[in-house]
Amino acid sequence: MTRTKTAPFVRQGVSSMAISIDVLLAGLVLLAMSYLYYGWRPVLLGLIGGISSLAAQILVSLLLSRRLPARPVSAAAYGLTVALLLPPSAPYWMPMVGGVFATAVACVPLGGEGHSPFHPAAAGASFLTICFAGQMFAYPAPRAPMTNFLPLGDTASVLAGTSPASVMKNGVSPLTTLTEAVTGQAAGAIGATFILIIAACAVYLIARRAVYLSSILSFLAGIYLIGYLWPRLSTGPITSGLWELLSGSAVFVAVFLVGDRRYASKHFWVRIGLGLLTAAVCMAMRYYGVYEQGAFFAVLLINAVVPLFDRRLTHLFEKGGVSHAEE
Amino acid sequence: MTIISRRGIYLPSHKKETLRKPVESAGMPDRLAIPLFLYGETDNPCVPSVSEDSRVRKYETVGVFASGFQAISPADATVREIREIGGLPYLILEPDEEQQEPFPLPALDPKMVLENEIFERANRAAVTAGGRPLSEVLDTYKKRDVIQLWVDAICDETYSTASIELLRTRGEDLVSGLRLAARAIGAQAGGILISAFSSYGLPEEVDGLPVEKVLGKYPLRDRVREKLAMTQGELLDAGALLGLHEAVILGKGDVETLVTVNGNCVATPKNLWVACGTPVNYLFDVCGLTEEPTCFLLGDAMTGRLADREDPVALGTNTALAFVTDKIRKRACINCGRCIERCPQMLYPTEIARALDAKEYEQLLRQNAVACTGCGVCSYVCPVGIDLTVKTKRAVRQARRLLEEEELAKAQQMLPNAVPEEEPKPVLSAFGRDDLLDPVSYEPEQETLSFFTKSLPPPKKQTAQENKNTQKKPSSKKTDGKKPPAAGKSSPKGKPGGKKTKKGAKK
Ligand code: SF4
Numbered sequence: 001m002t003r004t005k006t007a008p009f010v011r012q013g014v015s016s017m018a019i020s021i022d023v024l025l026a027g028l029v030l031l032a033m034s035y036l037y038y039g040w041r042p043v044l045l046g047l048i049g050g051i052s053s054l055a056a057q058i059l060v061s062l063l064l065s066r067r068l069p070a071r072p073v074s075a076a077a078y079g080l081t082v083a084l085l086l087p088p089s090a091p092y093w094m095p096m097v098g099g100v101f102a103t104a105v106a107c108v109p110l111g112g113e114g115h116s117p118f119h120p121a122a123a124g125a126s127f128l129t130i131c132f133a134g135q136m137f138a139y140p141a142p143r144a145p146m147t148n149f150l151p152l153g154d155t156a157s158v159l160a161g162t163s164p165a166s167v168m169k170n171g172v173s174p175l176t177t178l179t180e181a182v183t184g185q186a187a188g189a190i191g192a193t194f195i196l197i198i199a200a201c202a203v204y205l206i207a208r209r210a211v212y213l214s215s216i217l218s219f220l221a222g223i224y225l226i227g228y229l230w231p232r233l234s235t236g237p238i239t240s241g242l243w244e245l246l247s248g249s250a251v252f253v254a255v256f257l258v259g260d261r262r263y264a265s266k267h268f269w270v271r272i273g274l275g276l277l278t279a280a281v282c283m284a285m286r287y288y289g290v291y292e293q294g295a296f297f298a299v300l301l302i303n304a305v306v307p308l309f310d311r312r313l314t315h316l317f318e319k320g321g322v323s324h325a326e327e
Numbered sequence: 328m329t330i331i332s333r334r335g336i337y338l339p340s341h342k343k344e345t346l347r348k349p350v351e352s353a354g355m356p357d358r359l360a361i362p363l364f365l366y367g368e369t370d371n372p373c374v375p376s377v378s379e380d381s382r383v384r385k386y387e388t389v390g391v392f393a394s395g396f397q398a399i400s401p402a403d404a405t406v407r408e409i410r411e412i413g414g415l416p417y418l419i420l421e422p423d424e425e426q427q428e429p430f431p432l433p434a435l436d437p438k439m440v441l442e443n444e445i446f447e448r449a450n451r452a453a454v455t456a457g458g459r460p461l462s463e464v465l466d467t468y469k470k471r472d473v474i475q476l477w478v479d480a481i482c483d484e485t486y487s488t489a490s491i492e493l494l495r496t497r498g499e500d501l502v503s504g505l506r507l508a509a510r511a512i513g514a515q516a517g518g519i520l521i522s523a524f525s526s527y528g529l530p531e532e533v534d535g536l537p538v539e540k541v542l543g544k545y546p547l548r549d550r551v552r553e554k555l556a557m558t559q560g561e562l563l564d565a566g567a568l569l570g571l572h573e574a575v576i577l578g579k580g581d582v583e584t585l586v587t588v589n590g591n592c593v594a595t596p597k598n599l600w601v602a603c604g605t606p607v608n609y610l611f612d613v614c615g616l617t618e619e620p621t622c623f624l625l626g627d628a629m630t631g632r633l634a635d636r637e638d639p640v641a642l643g644t645n646t647a648l649a650f651v652t653d654k655i656r657k658r659a660c661i662n663c664g665r666c667i668e669r670c671p672q673m674l675y676p677t678e679i680a681r682a683l684d685a686k687e688y689e690q691l692l693r694q695n696a697v698a699c700t701g702c703g704v705c706s707y708v709c710p711v712g713i714d715l716t717v718k719t720k721r722a723v724r725q726a727r728r729l730l731e732e733e734e735l736a737k738a739q740q741m742l743p744n745a746v747p748e749e750e751p752k753p754v755l756s757a758f759g760r761d762d763l764l765d766p767v768s769y770e771p772e773q774e775t776l777s778f779f780t781k782s783l784p785p786p787k788k789q790t791a792q793e794n795k796n797t798q799k800k801p802s803s804k805k806t807d808g809k810k811p812p813a814a815g816k817s818s819p820k821g822k823p824g825g826k827k828t829k830k831g832a833k834k
Pocket residue numbers: 669670671672673674676698699700701702703704705706715716719
């Protein structure tokens with residue numbers, strides 16, 4: 001309960017860590033899952049991402065405004081999100097570069113949390129993809145839990161795996177089963193292969209009002225629909241749609257980037273429309289782009305048009321003070 | 328039960344602390360401050376009709392407003408002075424130790440009373456509703472062809488239970504007041520509206536009129552008003568209707584109001600009958616304090632205003648709160664959209680605030696900023712504690728100004744030679760307090776946020792003399808030796824033993 005010098009004198013609960021702390025907690029759960037399959041290496045990558053992003057935020061804030069940042073947790077959450085999009089065998093400098101780029105370039109100088117034109121984590125991941133595409137998609141082979149941990153040092157000897165997304169890029173069905181794909185036993189990014197856990201995180205984040213369900217569902221529906229209508233696999237439209245959903249970090253990006261309410265539109269129908277558009281851009285990149293996945297590029301592009309809708313065109317969607325269909 | 332859902336919020340409730348508890352009288356303080364202005368009127372100055380050191384009887388006229396409305400004395404008293412409190416003019420009265428039985432006006436027969444007699448009596452007895460003379464409110468309703476009137480006993484905020492207690496203890500008188508008001512404007516008496524959350528133990532009907540429960544989110548009253556407007560119905564404040572009943576049927580002046588006294592440092596929260604003009608700190612001396620409050624509020628937590636300890640309770644005030652608070656740093660918006668999602672008026676508060684700061688006034692109109700009701704929901708839900716309501720209220724005024732200018736420009740186009748009539752100068756303007764003219768616009772400058780906690784900054788600065796006065800104040804001369812406890816001390820039984828002239832006792 002809070003009080004100001006003007007009404008209202010009670011508040012629902014004020015926190016300098018609103019939203020970020022929830023994202024951070026959800027990310028840490030994924031990191032813990034990743035430990036079960038790959039050992040300490042992905043955990044270290046996640047921590048490096050979070051800490052370097054945090055350090056970058058403190059440094060840039062001191063340089064730009066000579067003050068310590070008001071919400072350091074948000075930077076740690078962005079850094080962790082970038083790290084969760086990396087392969088578990090990525091070199092340690094990668095989350096550092098991605099985290100620093102996310103905060104020091106894409107967030108603080110461009111308006112700060114919620115106001116920068118692009119989602120900082122999407123910007124960090126896109127930057128790494130463009131600069132280090134080779135390392136970005138070099139996933140280790142999938143493994144059973146608690147069996148064969150990745151080495152903390154050199155990973156040159158680690159058996160490489162093929163992610164469902166890269167297989168599909170060549171028009172071939174993934175060898176992994178759907179069950180393996182949702183339980184983290186497919187090659188992929190640190191946080192993106194535990195689909196069931198991501199779904200649980202989504203429930204938590206929705207309950208905490210950190211993400212918009214409408215954005216997540218419209219994005220995922222769009223991916224499935226396009227995969228269904230224009231199947232890349234010969235096994236039929238249904239499996240094709242399903243594999244499009246389960247591959248290429250789509251579910252992770254939906255929950256942690258597309259659904260993030262700080263960067264999504266504030267209008268229901270705009271969110272639905274932009275969710276579908278993000279899916280279309282993402283699928284276009286998968287079909288015609290050079291990389292096996294393009295979800296975070298799609299998020300970046302669509303982020304840029306959200307303010308146009310929310311600032312300039314809001315009055316077209318809702319007119320305050322009049323009765324509304326919601327009633 | 329009518330269920331009203333839409334945007335808004337469910338507020339935490341502290342009502343049970345005062346609900347269904349005995350209603351008491353606050354007694355008489357040793358000083359009353361009668362406002363020489365009306366909160367809801369911009370152009371209605373009041374000229375005192377009494378001189379310094381003159382004696383006045385209870386219900387005697389002490390001032391006349393430009394509109395003819397009268398200010399009356401809540402007690403037998405001696406006129407002391409005209410003084411500014413918080414920049415506003417007040418007539419200071421010193422009540423007598425022994426209060427005589429007042430001379431009521433002749434009682435009128437509710438079955439025979441004429442419409443204009445009701446209006447006249449409401450004016451003579453100084454009955455107000457929402458800071459305006461009740462007669463003017465009724466006149467507005469009449470002009471708007473309102474066909475049904477309802478008693479507003481919806482306490483939709485956090486602390487106030489005054490209207491519910493009025494219904495519980497004076498239900499029949501409320502209905503009588505409602506019937507008189509309805510008769511005055513040729514409308515029908517609909518019934519009594521209450522929030523379903525506070526309806527436990529209340530009757531289903533009172534004197535043949537239904538007690539309707541409404542269920543919904545805050546601001547429930549605004550929603551109910553919208554719904555009623557669809558069938559040309561309107562709400563009237565329970566306190567005003569009780570005042571009307573007493574004025575017409577009993578010939579009494581409207582000089583007392585039922586106030587819920589509560590807060591996180593109040594020892595015994597209560598509903599008290601309070602004489603108009605009683606200083607706010609006196610109420611907390613009556614209820615006792617567990618520790619020294621750092622702020623007083625007049626009005627409830629969502630829409631009230633900060634008060635100084637000397638600020639007088641006005642008629643229509645139904646909540647007085649005292650809090651111990653802590654200060655925190657202001658944070659920047661994170662664009663989470665909760666304020667937009669919850670705004671009951673479907674507005675876009677962040678964009679309104681941005682447009683106001685950027686002086687993009689056309690954008691304010693595009694965003695329909697005038698529709699903001701100042702309900703405070705946007706500030707309440709903000710996870711980083713931004714005071715959006717301050718900005719949206721300012722935006723409302725700016726947008727209204729723009730609309731007025733547009734209308735004036737249109738009118739001038741049609742009648743190029745017309746000279747605009749000069750507006751009468753509002754009495755509050757003379758005191759430089761235009762911000763208080765419209766309750767929606769009251770917004771002291773704000774730099775910091777505070778939390779309701781126990782570790783607190785020192786209380787508001789007071790001069791040594793003021794402090795002395797404050798401590799002395801409640802120790803009324805008519806306490807028969809029983810002085811109320813000083814502020815800051817716990818006192819479950821703390822109440823002045825002054826002569827009590829409570830409404831409850833009148834029954
Ligand atoms: S104060 Fe105005 S903008 Fe804020 S929630 Fe209420 S109506 Fe909406």
